[in-house]
Amino acid sequence: MKNSGTAMLGVGVSSSKNRAQEAAEQATLAPLIGSSIKAATGVVYNITGGKDITLQEVNKVSQIVTSLADPSANIIFGAVVDDRYTGEILVTIIATGFPQSFQKSLLADPKGARIMEAKEKAASLAHKAATPAVQPAPVSAWSRRLFT
DSSP states (O other): OTTOOOEEEEEEEEOSTTHHHHHHHHHHHSTTTGGGGGTOSEEEEEEEEOTTOOHHHHHHHHHHHHHHSOTTSEEEEEEEEOGGGTTOEEEEEEEEOOOHHHHHHHHHSHHHHHHHHHHHHHHHHHHHHHSOSSOOOOOOHHHHHHHO
16 A cells, blocks of 8 residues: 555544444545545555454444445455443544546545645644654763763
8 A cells, every 4th residue: 555645534433332333334434535435445444442342343344344445455454452442433444545537536526625635734734743843952972971
């Protein structure tokens, strides 16, 4: 999925009786991913739940995500048990590798233009975050000799 161009993100979370299905549907219907999962050549998804998550729930999420993706897409899956998610399931999907025609249709759509604007803003913020706000203090020659 390296150098695959535009990526879309979908996130869903649910703590209801049908939490696996609801979280998967929320993630696949999220505004930033929508129907784009069908056009993606690469999909990465992760399922997070507490110790109470069942294999049946993991399978349910997997069935929903893979049924919506292109059959030839490269799909990477992960699952995490995190005590902070006891009683709920979080599904995160990243779809990438879209054809140029799909990317152009995103730009033509006002909603798609907003998505691309958000992507550019996020990239700008990520660049700013990578630059430390405060430069580290210089290390004296004495300290370097002491710790080397």
